Amino acid sequence: MAVVGVLALQGDFAAHVRVLAELGAQPRVVREPADLEGLDALVIPGGESTTMTLGIEREGLAEPLRNLVRAGTPTLGTCAGLIMLDREHLGVLDISARRNAFGRQVASFEEELELPLGAAGSEPTRVRAVFIRAPWVEEHGEEVEVLASVGERPVAVRRGDVLAVAFHPEISGEDGLHRWLLERVAARAEHAPPATREAA
Ligand code: GLN
Numbered sequence: 001m002a003v004v005g006v007l008a009l010q011g012d013f014a015a016h017v018r019v020l021a022e023l024g025a026q027p028r029v030v031r032e033p034a035d036l037e038g039l040d041a042l043v044i045p046g047g048e049s050t051t052m053t054l055g056i057e058r059e060g061l062a063e064p065l066r067n068l069v070r071a072g073t074p075t076l077g078t079c080a081g082l083i084m085l086d087r088e089h090l091g092v093l094d095i096s097a098r099r100n101a102f103g104r105q106v107a108s109f110e111e112e113l114e115l116p117l118g119a120a121g122s123e124p125t126r127v128r129a130v131f132i133r134a135p136w137v138e139e140h141g142e143e144v145e146v147l148a149s150v151g152e153r154p155v156a157v158r159r160g161d162v163l164a165v166a167f168h169p170e171i172s173g174e175d176g177l178h179r180w181l182l183e184r185v186a187a188r189a190e191h192a193p194p195a196t197r198e199a200a
Contacts, residue, residue, distance in 0.1 A: 001024065001025060001026045002025045002026065002040040002041060002182055002185040002186075003025075003026045003028055003038060003039055003040050003041075004020050004025045004026065004027050004028065004039065004040060004041040004042070004043060004181065004182075004185075005027075005028050005029075005030040005035060005036060005039040005041070005042045005043070006020070006027055006028070006029055006030060006042075006043045006045060007030045007042070007043065007044045007045060007052075007056075007061075007065075007081075007084075008029035008030055008031055008045075009031060009051075009052055009055030009056065009059065009061075010047045010048065010051045010052050010055055011045045011046050011047020011048065011052060011080060012045050012046055012047060012168070012170065012171070013029065013043075013045045013047075015045075015168075015170035015171060016043045016045050016078075016170050016178070017029065018170075019170050019173075019175050019178050020043070020178055022175065023175055023178055023179060023182060025041075025178075025182055030042075030061075031059065032059050032060075032061070033059070033060055033061060033064040036061075036064050036065070036068055039068065039073060040073070040074070040185045040188075040189075041073060041074040041075065041076075041181050041182070041184070041185050042065075042068060042069065042073055042074070042075045042076070043075075043076045043077075043078070043081070043178075043181070044075070044076070044077040044078070044080075044081030044084050044085065045078055045079075045080070045081055045170075046078050046079030046080045046081060046132065046168050047079075047080045047081075048080060049080040049083040049084065049089070049099060052080055052084060053084070053089060056084070056090075062090060065090055065092075066090055066091070066092055069085070069090070069092040069162060070092060072160070072161060072188070073161070074161040074162075074181050074184035074185055074188065075092075075161065075162045075163070075181075076163050076164075076165075076177055076178070076180075076181050077093075077162075077163070077164040077165070078164075078165050078167065078168055078169060078170070078177075079132065079134055079135065079165070079166060079167060079168055080135075081164070082095075082097055082135055082137075082157075082164040082165060082166055083097045083099060083135050085162065085164050086164075092162065093144065093157070093159060093162055093164055094140060094141030094143065094144050094159065095137045095138075095139065095140040095141070095144055095157060095164065096137070096138045096139040096140070097135040097136070097137060097138065097166075098135055098136055098137075098138040099135050100133050100134075100135070101134065101135050101136040101138070101153065101166075102131065102133075102134055102136070102150075107132070107133050108130070108131060108132045108133070109131050110128060110129065110130050110131070110172070111128075111129050111131070111150060111167075112126065112127075112128060112129070113126070113127050113129045113148040113155070113156065113167075114126055114127075114148065115127060115147045115148050115156050115176075115177075116147060117147065117158075117163075117176075117177075117180045125176040125177070125179075125180065126176070127167075127169055127174050127176055127177065128172040128174055129148075129155070129165070129167035129168075129169065129172075129174075130167055130168045130169075130171045130172050131150075131155075131166065131167045131168075132167075132168060132171075134155070134166040134167055135166050136150070136153035136154060136155055136166055137153070137154040137155070137157055137164075137166070140154065140157060143159055144157050144158070144159045145157065145158050145159065147163075148165075155167060161184045161188070163177065163180065163181070165177065
């Protein structure tokens with residue numbers, strides 16, 4: 001069973017825990033570095049990015065989180081979680097996020113999006129995306145793939161097994177992105193060297 005850490009310093013982590021449990025994974029709330037031991041995947045939820053940043057600093061989680069993501073651990077960041085992954089925060093995804101980018105007039109809205117997460121030619125993952133004072137991706141490096149945009153603005157980006165979305169999939173009961181995360185865990189286990197596989 002995949003052990004999936006959900007950063008739980010602040011924000012809507014409980015909804016992610018619920019979705020993961022329903023999919024048969026073993027969610028683990030992460031509040032301190034020891035909680036990161038042996039994780040197969042990581043979720044950084046939405047919330048308020050300044051508060052979350054302060055919590056990460058206070059708990060000494062910045063470096064261990066960076067190491068975990070850089071080691072190739074499948075990671076999903078949603079909304080404030082996208083901001084946490086960017087260049088100015090944890091610096092593990094080559095993007096710059098613009099906070100509250102859609103402005104006061106359209107603080108919250110919903111969109112149907114299609115994310116091409118599978119192999120080439122496979123059906124895209126359809127998501128009812130709930131945006132709440134959402135960021136967008138202002139700038140990104142060449143290796144970052146844009147999976148979906150609202151207007152011209154990227155709102156779902158991926159590099160390898162790190163997926164960052166500007167919206168909340170968990171609120172509308174969507175589980176497609178969590179399924180993707182668990183698929184990446186399974187794919188990694190298949191390709192792991194035998195020693196690692198035995199230990200897992
Ligand atoms: N506006 C929040 C921030 O900048 C993010 C909103 C969210 O996670 N729903 O931190």
